[in-house]
Amino acid sequence: MEEKRQLSDRLIRNLQAQQQVITRTSETDFTNTALSFKIAKILSKHQKPFSDGEIVKECLLAFESVSEVSLSRRTVVRRVEDMSSDIEYQIKVKTKDLEYYSLALDESTDIRDTAQLAVFIRIVDKDFNVLEELVDLNAKKCTTRGIDIFEGLQSSLHKNWD
Template sequence: MKHPRNFDFITGAARRNKIESLQRSLTEQQSEILQHTSELKNTTRASFAVSELIGKRMKPFTDGEFVKECLLNVVDIICPEKRDLFEHAQQFELYAIALDENTDATDIAQVAIFVSGINVTFDITEELASLVSLKDTTTGENIFQGIMSVVGSLGLNLSNICGVTTDGAPAMIGKVKRAVSLIEKEMRNAGIERNW
């Protein structure tokens, strides 16, 4: 009762037609949202399915990059209009990264880099961006270099980063030579200020 009643002047068959039109419009909008959500979920599920197969076969996760390259080539041929479903990162307005350091079965230290981002139409994407192997040492500098390599390869801009989450490993957090501190320093050098 507090809102203007814009349809009071419509009566009879015209009112029924207007109601049906509004219902159709709502159904179409809901269907479009559900379809888009389903496509994003399927892309994420496919990414995890490939990661699971790589893990089960005891292959290095760098093979995942090769698999992704193959999939993109297939998409370009079969359904080029769907390529953007595989390349969300370039469209992020804001993104955050999460870092998890672990060791594989052969005692090689690795950092899993997850990216969560949102685009201009508020579509949220979360994915394992890369698994970086640290062959020599697991210093903050090594981890930082791996992060910057992944950020660069995805075409992400440091000015759009809104957060970094870590597993709390010593090489990740700290005031001077830790990965997060080095990211903040790189941002300051680029004139980007963030208060995390």
């Protein structure tokens, strides 16, 4: 009789443990689903691509251990400008020691029907290390004839190497 009681108690404890796991999992799933809906709403409200959800997820994972990070518009702009300046500096340093280089241009139109000219550089140094970087992105307010693209390239080169 005692063995049956112990067996019964053990089975009840196992069942309760399983129910707690299921309950915890469903609460976590509900929280994750609710957060997913909130992020989807924000993305659609601001007319952002739905694929930006992965970027938001990456940002949330970066926030895991940080409680107070300033993300005001000015702070974000300042951070992007600092990163841009650093990249420009690195390109200038690497172009001083280049052996060979090539330029690539890509003209496309953005969502607001503004022509954009992207200027890329590929650098090969004396040790045959290859570096490819975006040098500049020019918004073209006029047409995209050959002369406009040439002037955009000249502007990018003067801006970055004068």
